[in-house]
Amino acid sequence: MRMRSEAMTGMLPAMPLAVLFLFSFVVPLLVLIFLSLFRTPQFTEMGFDQYARFVGDGYNLKVLFDTLLLGVEVALIALVLAYPLGLAYVAAPPLGRTIITFLILLPLLTSSVVRTFAWIVILGREGIVNSAMLAFGLWDQPARLLYTWGGMVLALAQIQLPLMALPIINSLMRIDGNLTRAAEGLGASRFRILFTVILPLTLPGAIAGWLLVFAAAVTAFITQTLVGGGRIILMPLYIYQQAMGVQEWPFSAALSLIFTVAVIGIVAAVGAVSRRYMRGVDAA
Amino acid sequence: MQRSPQDRxxxxxxxxxxxxxMLLLLAPTAVVVIISFTGGITLKFPPPSWSMRWxxxxxxSDEIIQPAxxxxxxxxxxxxxxxxxxTAAALGIARSRSRLARILDALFMSPMVLPAMAFGLSLLLVFNMLAIRLSTATLVLGHIIICIPYVIRMVGASLQQLNPVLITCSLSLGASRWYTFRRVTLPLIRRGIIASxxxxxxxxxxxxxxSLFLADARTEVLPIKLWAILEGSLDVRVAAVSGVVVIATLLGLIxxxxFGGFARQAARS
Incomplete structure (x- = not known):
């Protein structure tokens, strides 16, 4: 009993934040669920109408699917870009490592509106890509790159790249040097070591990064709306329009809950599969 | 050691x-700084001439300075x-192995997992229900919740590195809990606090x-203002704002x- 009360005293400093979270985080989310169960924006009758409305209309499902697809594509591109950077980091001397760390941290810390703005400059009609292509005579007229799906995917992959690079570097640093040296001693080529030793061992880091980038890309309101443009409607913009534009409060509440469950569901599922895989590796 | 052609x-x-x-990581930041010195009136790259006009x-531009x-x-x-x-919460839960501490830890970290738009909307709905007018205070409240996971994680990581014997020593030598916190714990986790x-x-x-849901006309914030500007037109003034933000971030990072050994703190947590 004494032990117990001592443990409780030790946790006292956490209580103010616990109370704050209860009233300004837990309660609001419960309210969000409650309000999504009303049939009309006037909050008169209750029912599952908002959810039925979501599932019943193909447009809603397409918006959700496109948003999740965007996350998958962005995270895959970021993964391909980040791996060589991680390998270079591990092989680099201390100064090289410091430079790479700063190259990763600077965009991570720079405002997302600023990073998005950079891509508007790069992809715009008179932007870098068009200027270069016209100057080299590869294109005879400027191409539309801004306000396209491809442009949006590329911009988001670059913008979220640091989230992928950090966990990959972390897991590469943890590899026991004896393993690669043993493979080398047994005559394996560098490529063989990469594919049979390094990649499998860093899979957890890659999956962690993949999930971070996925979650960041699907919710990236600013980049989606400014680089993708108003014609590509994805969940964040859709929620915003329904709430602030047409004030469909119950429907916007239902939309944000469906979106939240979808994102957390995918993150949890991928995480669970990767943990199972890891147990397999440990057992082997 | 002999290197085969394949290894090369x-x-x-x-x-x-x-x-x-690396080029891809650096280029956009560089592009923003370069375009902010354009003498032209569009986002043409490379800039046709150079100036500080923007x-x-x-x-x-008061309508940008105020939100900033x-x-x-x-x-x-x-x-x-x-x-x-x-920091207080991290101190309370970092060393505890009790069930309540684990639950609180998961709760404090959850704003990081939850798509923040759902949280922003939910706070707005609660304020509407209680007829609380949006203000700087309501905005700060929302932002505190969003910032908490970073503090819990980075300060928590510093606390994990702390040798608990030091605290036991201080306490057994007769120092009060508060004195021990100020003179032993705080100096040792200072870097984690600064970084977080x-x-x-x-x-x-x-x-x-x-902010999208909680900032109104009186509490307009910079990212939302810049977003609204860029939605309407590709205003070159945004380049100048971006230039200022990039330089400020760079100085802040340095x-x-x-003062905080930031790169190591960030890598550790």
Whole structure:
């Protein structure tokens, strides 16, 4: 009993934040669920109408699917870009490592509106890509790159790249040097070591990064709306329009809950599969 | 050691790909700084001529300066609030193995997992229900919740590194809990607190999903203002704002590295 009360005293400093979270985080989310169960924006009758409305209309499902697809594509591109950077980091001397760390941290810390703005400059009609292509005579007229799906995917992959690079570097640093040296001693080529030793061992880091980038890309309101443009409607913009534009409060509440469950569901599922895989590796 | 041609091919491949990624990481930031000195009236790249005109224009653009000041004010308050509450909470739960501590830890980290737009919308709905008018205070409250996970994680990581024997020693030598905290614990986790404060400040300053719902005409913040401007037209003044933000972030990063060993703190957590 004494032990117990001592443990409780030790946790006292956490209580103010616990109370704050209860009233300004837990309660609001419960309210969000409650309000999504009303049939009309006037909050008169209750029912599952908002959810039925979501599932019943193909447009809603397409918006959700496109948003999740965007996350998958962005995270895959970021993964391909980040791996060589991680390998270079591990092989680099201390100064090289410091430079790479700063190259990763600077965009991570720079405002997302600023990073998005950079891509508007790069992809715009008179932007870098068009200027270069016209100057080299590869294109005879400027191409539309801004306000396209491809442009949006590329911009988001670059913008979220640091989230992928950090966990990959972390897991590469943890590899026991004896393993690669043993493979080398047994005559394996560098490529063989990469594919049979390094990649499998860093899979957890890659999956962690993949999930971070996925979650960041699907919710990236600013980049989606400014680089993708108003014609590509994805969940964040859709929620915003329904709430602030047409004030469909119950429907916007239902939309944000469906979106939240979808994102957390995918993150949890991928995480669970990767943990199972890891147990397999440990057992082997 | 003898290197085979294949090994050299490997080094060349990785080197080229990594170089490309490094360029990709740096280029957008560089592009923003370069375009901010354009003398033209469009975002043409490379700029047709050079000038400081957009920075001069910025100085007289009250509709951008006001949101920037609001953002700074909100970010400072959210950093202080989340720093104090978060550090205290980290102290309470970091070393406890009780079930309640694990639950609280998961709760405090959950704003990071939850899509923040749902949280922003839910706070707005609650304020509407209780007829609470949106203000700087309501905005700061939302931002504190968003900043907490960074503080819990980074300060928590510092606490994990702390040798508990030091605290036991201090207590057994007769120092009070408060004295021990001030003279032993705090100096040892100072770097973690500074680093987490830096991240909390930036994540509040840059926050969109919560501000989108909680900032109104009187509490307009910079990211939302810039978004609204760019939705309407490709205004070159945004380039000058971006230039200022990039330089300020760079200086902040150098300062945080100098005083907080930021890179190591960030890598550790």
């Amino acid at each position: 091919l490997y080094a060349a491949t990785i080197g080229t790909l990594a170089g490309f990624t 920075y001069a224009e910025l100085l007289v 000041l609001t953002s700074l004010k909100v970010a400072v308050m959210a950093t202080i609030g989340s720093g104090i509450l978060g 404060g830096f991240v909390a400040f930036l994540s509040s300053f840059d926050n969109v999903p919560v 300062a945080a590295e100098r």
